[in-house]
Amino acid sequence: PANAREAAATNYLKLTGLPPAVAQQFMKLELKLQRQFYDKRGIDKTFLKIRTAQNTYETQQKADKRWLKITDANTNFLKITDANTNFLKIGDANAEFLKIGGIAADSNKLGGLPAGQFFQGRGNVMSNELTLSPLAPQQALLGDGSVRVLIGLLQAGQPSITLENATNVPLNFTVNGGAAQTGAIPAANADGPGRATVSPNAAQLDIQVFGSGGGAGKVWTITLSTLSGQAGQTFVGQMLIGLL
Numbered sequence: 001p002a003n004a005r006e007a008a009a010t011n012y013l014k015l016t017g018l019p020p021a022v023a024q025q026f027m028k029l030e031l032k033l034q035r036q037f038y039d040k041r042g043i044d045k046t047f048l049k050i051r052t053a054q055n056t057y058e059t060q061q062k063a064d065k066r067w068l069k070i071t072d073a074n075t076n077f078l079k080i081t082d083a084n085t086n087f088l089k090i091g092d093a094n095a096e097f098l099k100i101g102g103i104a105a106d107s108n109k110l111g112g113l114p115a116g117q118f119f120q121g122r123g124n125v126m127s128n129e130l131t132l133s134p135l136a137p138q139q140a141l142l143g144d145g146s147v148r149v150l151i152g153l154l155q156a157g158q159p160s161i162t163l164e165n166a167t168n169v170p171l172n173f174t175v176n177g178g179a180a181q182t183g184a185i186p187a188a189n190a191d192g193p194g195r196a197t198v199s200p201n202a203a204q205l206d207i208q209v210f211g212s213g214g215g216a217g218k219v220w221t222i223t224l225s226t227l228s229g230q231a232g233q234t235f236v237g238q239m240l241i242g243l244l
Contacts, residue, residue, distance in 0.1 A: 161198040171211035177202040
């Protein structure tokens with residue numbers, strides 16, 4: 001057909017006029033190129049051709065072992081654009097967040113103030129209120145496992161205040177408020193805690209008990225106040241316990 005002849009004339013080298021031996025060599029070369037390049041179309045559609053030293057192409061089986069298909073990569077791996085959208089970069093995390101076990105630059109501050117602006121030490125505070133009627137027996141107003149403050153009312157409404165010492169060493173004490181008073185609370189013995197009486201010579205007393213060794217090693221600062229009312233005598237106390 002005319003169309004076929006035109007296509008052949010356009011795409012193939014004309015052999016007319018060539019010596020027979022030369023034309024035969026061109027025909028052999030044409031057949032060789034056809035076998036080498038056009039019989040492997042299945043590979044051409046799936047893989048990028050990699051020319052080897054022998055000027056041939058890898059078989060599809062070898063290509064499967066050496067190269068990752070784009071369709072498989074899309075299924076099994078995260079794209080960089082998706083990672084940037086959904087995950088935080090390590091550099092950004094280091095700049096914005098504190099690492100586990102890291103120490104913040106202002107970790108020794110509270111409300112912007114350094115630790116030296118606050119009271120330092122170890123201690124405990126307790127408070128209590130107790131209302132007693134006349135002739136009421138003594139009751140514990142304040143105390144921890146070492147020192148207790150007992151309050152009672154005598155017949156005339158005069159308070160009775162006793163300090164108890166449950167440690168195995170004597171504890172010295174001072175009283176401020178009205179007439180100053182000093183003394184020592186005996187150590188506990190087989191009969192129970194040691195006791196000392198405090199003179200209630202003012203409406204408010206400040207008492208300090210202190211000692212060292214034998215389970216003491218503390219300072220007890222006690223504030224006692226009293227107020228008379230219709231229901232009886234009300235006592236309010238607060239104890240600050242600090243470790244030496």
